[in-house]
Amino acid sequence: MTLIKSISGIRGTIGGNVGDNLTPIDAVKFASAYGVWLKEQRNKDNYRVVVGRDARISGEMIQNLVMNTLVGLGIHVIDLGLSTTPTVEVAVPMEHADGGIILTASHNPKQWNALKLLNAKGEFLDAAAGAKILEIAESEAIEFSDVDTLGKITKNQAYIDLHIDEVLNLPLVNKKAIEDANFKVVVDGVNSTGGIAIPLLLERLGVHPVKLYCEPNGHFPHNPEPLKEHLTDLAEAVVKEHADLGIVVDPDVDRLAFMDEQGEMFGEEYTLVACADYVLGKTPGNTVSNMSSTRALSDVTKSHGGSYEASAVGEVNVVELMKKNNAIIGGEGNGGIIYPELHYGRDALVGVALFLSLLAERKMKTSELRATYPSYFMSKKKIQLTPQINVDEILSTMESRYSHENLTTIDGVKIDFAEKWVHLRKSNTEPIIRIYTEAKSQQEADTLADAIIAEIKEVANI
Template identity: 75%
Template sequence: MTLIKSISGIRGTIGGKQGDNLTPIDTVMYASAYGTWVKQQREKDEYRVVVGRDARISGEMIQQLVMNTLVGMGIHVVDLGLSTTPTVEMAVMMEHADGGIILTASHNPKQWNALKLLNKDGEFLNAEAGQQILDIAAAQNTSFAEVDDLGKVTRHDAYIDLHIAEILNLPLVKTDAIKKARFKVVVDGVNSTGGIAVPLLLEALDVEPVKLYCDPTGHFPHNPEPLKEHLGDLMKAVVDEHADFGIVVDPDVDRLAFVDEKGEMFGEEYTLVAVADYVLQQTPGNTVSNMSSSRALRDVTEKHNGSYQASAVGEVNVVQKMKDTDAVIGGEGNGGIIYPELHYGRDSLVGIALFLSHLAEEKIAVSELRKRYPSYFMAKKKIELTPGLDVDGILKKMEETYPNEQLTTIDGVKIDFENNWVHLRKSNTEPIIRIYTEAPTQKEADELGERFKKELQELASK
């Protein structure tokens, strides 16, 4: 059982002992720390926080604990109930709220849950704010409201509809072309809130949804991370239903992957590539992804005469780099689309709408669209860390070993060779060094990963 306290939020497994897992006591402690932080940001008479959750079995319990803790601090709560991460982010902005909390452990299995924390702009907290909340929790000196000053909970069930309405109003979402195309799409909602939101979006666009695992029970029918090895049922259903393609999202709907009309994976890394290609055709500009994402985004960006930049891993880092470079589209290679014309957060719903627009405008099959993009293959390996190992020193030595190559050191060490790259970084959540590689063939990517795994082990033994 596990409790992980980090600057990006609090996540853990349900049950077990306080301090070791995400127990009710831990939930209250970190919710109250967040409430204290919210009050510290600005002096005002009333505070309001938006709270929503994915469909995890523990979600209702955790949400009640979080909301009533905030109420006890005199903070008003806007309760979205079952929702999506991007919908909560949108609601914070539309409510002019002081922050938001999303109760989801993203792609983690059902025994996990988490408090994902937002600022008043509906964006994830930066490292400084995250550390402040951890410090407040550690101090355990939260002040609660007197009886006449308790907060109130207001239920608001319309925000998924409002979120979809905002998407349909975007100039680059070609609603008429999509409706004319009469697409048929299989949706794997992994029995979470994607099973609510994605079909609603498709129906608004006159796309026929074939629902697969769209009952939001929280009993995930397969590993909820949207990877090929977990999606056999979706791949089969697309072919059996003679659908135009398939869609899968993770439990909180911020990661998006496609299956083509032949039942083959479009490639999670290529979700962002395809959407960026469409956006850049319409609105030329710059792009951003994190350092562990495919080089294909850089290639597509340069094809449209834009500039590509890589950020450190983590959505908050991608968002900051997008703001710094006025990027028109960005995200992460795990299927996360960030379209700032709507909001600065990974959003599968806007990604779906832009992808449908791309297909409708081009009048092209999904498999043919995939052939337009350069093919790269990734390998992901890791090295277990032993106590006392100087990881930063090892990565510094690796940097010194390749002085003539293109190096990026904002997040570990990334070495860009002419035809491939390797990214070496210490994990934020596990005692390991991650080794990501990308090359023109899977064999080359695997071999590059093994080569650098050996080089790291040799440096560690010296």
């Protein structure tokens, strides 16, 4: 079992030993450190933090620990209860709060949970802030409030509706065209908070939702990462219901994937490609995604006269480069849409509204829309890490072996060949090395990935 402290937050498995897992003591420790850091940012009398969670079985326990730790530091808490990551991000500035915490381990299985930490803008903390919080957590210098200056908890469960209001008010969301299209959509909410938010959004858009695994009880009916091999039930339901498409999100609703009317994946990588195509067609500009994302976004951006840049993996890195390059849309190839017109965070609700606007205006079937985009095929594989594996040494050796190719080393090692690429990096969220490849055919992408994995195992003697 594992406790991972990184730029993506504090993530671990529930139970086990303190310091090795996300135990109640670890939850209190890191919530305390965040609260101390937050109070150091501003000299004021009252501090406010928005807290929400996905539907994980451990969520209520971890949320109560975190909220009451903040109360003990004299910080007032706005409790959103069952919520989504983008909803908490939207709520922080709307509440004029000093920060936010989302209790979710995103796509990880049910035994995992995490504290995702936000700043006063509702955006993820940068590396410097994250490092400072980890430093505070390891110190003994945490002073709690006396009985007369404790914080208070205020419940506000209206924010999913308020978030939907904000999405529907976006100028590019074509509510009339979507309503006129009379879409029927199957929604796989993986028994988490997407099962609340996505059907509500669809109903407000005049879409008929068919709910699949939309009971927010935390018992994930399949692996919660929205990949093709996990979505056979959704494929069957889309065909059986004669639906126009299927929608699937991860447990905290910041990743989004579509399925066409034939039960075939639209392609998780192509969620951002399609949404960017729609936005760039209305408001020309630049785009950003991380360097593990498809080349198709670059192709589509250039077709609209814009420029594309790639960042290191991690939402905070994408957001930083989007701001620097004035990107009007961006995100990550894992189905994460960042649309700054609303907020700088991956948001499946925004993605659904933009995608349906595009589909309604084009008057195409979902499969026909997918056929309009360049076809690239990706392989996403991984190698489980053990304490004996020296990742930095492996990456350094691979960099040397391919020094004659076009290399990028801002995040692991990316090797760009003429018509394919491979990206090797240590995960921020799991004890693994990720090996992502992309090529003009699935066989070529898989073959490249397998060849690189064989090389890594040779280098590491595993």
